[in-house]
Amino acid sequence: MFNGTMEQVNEALFEGASDAVTLVISLSSVLVFWLGMMRVAERAGILKGFAKLFRPIVKRLFPEIPDGHPAMGYILANFSANLFGLGNAATPMGIKAMEEMKKISKSDHASNSMITFLVINTSSLTLVPTTVIGIRMEYSSAAPTEIVASTILATFITTVSAITIDRLMQKTRQK
Amino acid sequence: MVEWLTVISIWLVPVTVMMILIVAIIRKVPAYEVFVEGGKEGLKMSVSLLPFLLGMLVAIAILRSSGALDAFIGLLQPILSKVGIPADIAPLAILRPISGTAALSVTTEIIKTYGPDSFLGRLASTMQGSTDTTLYILTVYFGAVGIKKMGNALKVGLIADFIGIIVSVIIVSWLFL
Numbered sequence: 400m401f402n403g404t405m406e407q408v409n410e411a412l413f414e415g416a417s418d419a420v421t422l423v424i425s426l427s428s429v430l431v432f433w434l435g436m437m438r439v440a441e442r443a444g445i446l447k448g449f450a451k452l453f454r455p456i457v458k459r460l461f462p463e464i465p466d467g468h469p470a471m472g473y474i475l476a477n478f479s480a481n482l483f484g485l486g487n488a489a490t491p492m493g494i495k496a497m498e499e500m501k502k503i504s505k506s507d508h509a510s511n512s513m514i515t516f517l518v519i520n521t522s523s524l525t526l527v528p529t530t531v532i533g534i535r536m537e538y539s540s541a542a543p544t545e546i547v548a549s550t551i552l553a554t555f556i557t558t559v560s561a562i563t564i565d566r567l568m569q570k571t572r573q574k
Numbered sequence: 575m576v577e578w579l580t581v582i583s584i585w586l587v588p589v590t591v592m593m594i595l596i597v598a599i600i601r602k603v604p605a606y607e608v609f610v611e612g613g614k615e616g617l618k619m620s621v622s623l624l625p626f627l628l629g630m631l632v633a634i635a636i637l638r639s640s641g642a643l644d645a646f647i648g649l650l651q652p653i654l655s656k657v658g659i660p661a662d663i664a665p666l667a668i669l670r671p672i673s674g675t676a677a678l679s680v681t682t683e684i685i686k687t688y689g690p691d692s693f694l695g696r697l698a699s700t701m702q703g704s705t706d707t708t709l710y711i712l713t714v715y716f717g718a719v720g721i722k723k724m725g726n727a728l729k730v731g732l733i734a735d736f737i738g739i740i741v742s743v744i745i746v747s748w749l750f751l
Contacts, residue, residue: 404639404640404641407639407640408636408639408640410639411635411636411638411639411640412632412635412636414635415628415631415632415633415634415635415636416628416631416632418631418635419624419627419628419630419631419632420624420628422627422631423620423621423623423624423627424620426620426623427616427617427620427621430616430617430619430620431613431614431616431617431620432613432616433616434612434613434615434616434619435608435609435610435611435612435613435616436591436594436609436612437612438608438609438611438612438613438615439594439595439598439603439605439608439609439612440594440597440598442598442603442608443594443597443598443601443603444597444601445593445594445597483582483583483586484583485583485586485587488587490714491616493715494619494714494715494718494719497715497716497718497719497721498718498719501719501720501721507720507721507722507723508721508722508723508725509716509721509723509724509725509727513715513721513725513727514725514726514727514730517711517712517715517716517727517731518727518730518731518734520706520711520715521671521705521706521707521708521711521712521731521734521735522705522706522731522734522735522738523703523704523705523706525703525704527580527583528699528702528703528704529580529583530678530702530703531681531699531702531703534681534682534685534690534699535685535690535695535699538685538686538689538690539690540689540690540691540695541691542691543690545696546696546699546700546703548749549696549700549704549742549745549746549749549750550699550700550703550704552745553700553701553703553704553705553738553741553742553745554703554704554705556737556738556741556745557704557705557734557735557737557738557741558734560734560737561730561731561733561734561737564730564733564734565726565730568726568729568730572725572726
């Protein structure tokens, strides 16, 4: 309005809309594949076994989720996919985890475990930032992977502080 | 260590798929029928996701093209430089939680201009890799299951992003200077 860029705004509006459609279509391919696969895993009892195995570690993060609930299995699947940089597998598992958590809370308000789960996701869990390494290689870095250590360290600190802030806010909410 | 992790990443998906199918056969689960059933759910999910994503992407596109986002960055730049964030990095710091593609193009631009092995190049690389697009994640995950009240999720996410920016500056200065 003030910058005389109304034309670009018009263009951007529809470009943004069509970007969303493209995104959803590419997302639907991984959603269909992974949700199909994970349903098989769930029916075969793999998710439950997985959840039981790592229960002691994640129990403290998600105290609201009962023992052996499938939500835990999906949360763990999402975390492992994230750690190995498999973003397109992580999203379907994460959505399933949210769905299971919604079954526990039975409301359309975000529950504590949902917020904890998302905050861990937004602060990222990646061990190897493949995209960034790719860009660095393209511009002929002498050591494209030298930022891996700094990235892991930064990721670790942000994730820990995100969990801490989330906990503090939960406490003030309950008061 | 890095090579190792890359190898694991490549093998993880095929091996996981194989393991799931083997266990399904052993436990006599009708794998194909169950797969299709779960897949249908995935399709439904992506359709219900569209309005949420479209709304967010259009809003961001308007903010960027109208210059409102640039004005906002210009406003925050002096404040961010007071806490030790270089002016050239400020746009990346602000865009990172808002738009994944915009942040990636800024990172590429910084690496291209200053070189991947410069302080700014390393800093941009670290920032890009160490946090995710908060707004996108919240939209997709809350949108897909129809959560309308996000609680503190956005607030906590953005505070964590801010900490991530500061921490990246400290770590990169400490490791590479």
